[in-house]
Amino acid sequence: MSKTPLDGKRILCFVGDVYEDLELWYPKLRLEEAGAHVTVAGPEEGVTYSGKHGYPCVSDAAIDEMEVDDFHGVICPGGFMPDKLRRDPKVLELVQGFNAHLKLIAAICHGGWIPISAKVYTQVRVTGSPGIKDDLINAGAIWENKPVVVDRHFVSSRKPDDLPDFCRGIISVLTET
Numbered sequence: 001m002s003k004t005p006l007d008g009k010r011i012l013c014f015v016g017d018v019y020e021d022l023e024l025w026y027p028k029l030r031l032e033e034a035g036a037h038v039t040v041a042g043p044e045e046g047v048t049y050s051g052k053h054g055y056p057c058v059s060d061a062a063i064d065e066m067e068v069d070d071f072h073g074v075i076c077p078g079g080f081m082p083d084k085l086r087r088d089p090k091v092l093e094l095v096q097g098f099n100a101h102l103k104l105i106a107a108i109c110h111g112g113w114i115p116i117s118a119k120v121y122t123q124v125r126v127t128g129s130p131g132i133k134d135d136l137i138n139a140g141a142i143w144e145n146k147p148v149v150v151d152r153h154f155v156s157s158r159k160p161d162d163l164p165d166f167c168r169g170i171i172s173v174l175t176e177t
Contacts, residue, residue, distance in 0.1 A: 004035030009174050011104075012066055013075040014091065014114070015042040015059055020079035021051035022160040023108045027075050030167040036174070038075075041066050043088070052079045064090050068097035072174060073104025073153075076111035078129065083110070086117035095120060099153075104173050106155040108166050112136055115154075125151040127158050 011031055015024060028038045042049055042059035049057050063085075074095060076082060085091045095118035098105050107115055112128035113135065115121050122140035127149045137143050148157045148165035155173055157166035 004033075005171060005175050006031060006034040006036035009036040009072045010070060011036050011038045011073050011075060011174075012071045012094070013038055013040045014063070014077065014081070014085055015040045015049050015057050016081040016085050017049050018052050018080035019049060019057065019077050020081075020109055020160065021053045021055040022163060023077035023079065023111065024051070024057060024075075025055065026160075026163045027077075027106070027108075027167055027170065031170065034171055036072075039066075039071070043085075049081075063088065063094070066090075066094060068094060068101060068103070071098075071103070073106065073170070074098050075170070076105070076107040076114040078107075078109025078111045078159075080110070082113040086114045092118045102153050104153050104155065104170065106166070106170050106173075108157040108162070109159050112156060116141075121154075124154050125149050126154065126156040128156055129158055 039060045041061045041063045045062040099120040109129040116139040126141045127144050147162040148169040150169045155169040
């Protein structure tokens with residue numbers, strides 16, 4: 001079998017109740033197709049979380065057991081899930097750790113709430129759901145209304161329609177490291 005672009009890369013993806021179905025599954029499957037190993041971590045291991053549109057996702061691991069050193073980056077899907085997960089100190093610690101080590105931090109739609117609460121978006125060019133535009137700006141981010149914005153190790157997109165661009169951005173960051 002030939003080598004794929006993300007062979008050996010390990011990605012953490014957050015999950016919780018009322019996640020945006022496509023914003024979790026599309027990147028997970030696309031990155032696995034490119035050779036990455038994606039670990040989906042939720043508040044509890046082995047729990048089935050229901051997506052915003054009813055699609056289930058069983059967590060591979062518990063967020064509390066995750067360590068930055070085990071991954072090359074993190075994906076923060078949207079939906080209503082990020083509003084709850086951003087209150088979890090371990091989630092914030094992980095995102096701050098990814099930032100400190102200049103590892104991928106990818107957020108789509110309302111997933112940007114997690115990096116906002118982790119305080120890692122100061123002077124970072126980003127996009128996200130128009131519903132959190134003011135939150136992003138108030139956190140010190142530089143808002144751009146584009147399908148994807150890549151700024152160093154940060155990748156952000158606005159909505160499910162932007163997923164192809166979002167995944168291309170993620171892959172470009174991961175292949176540079």
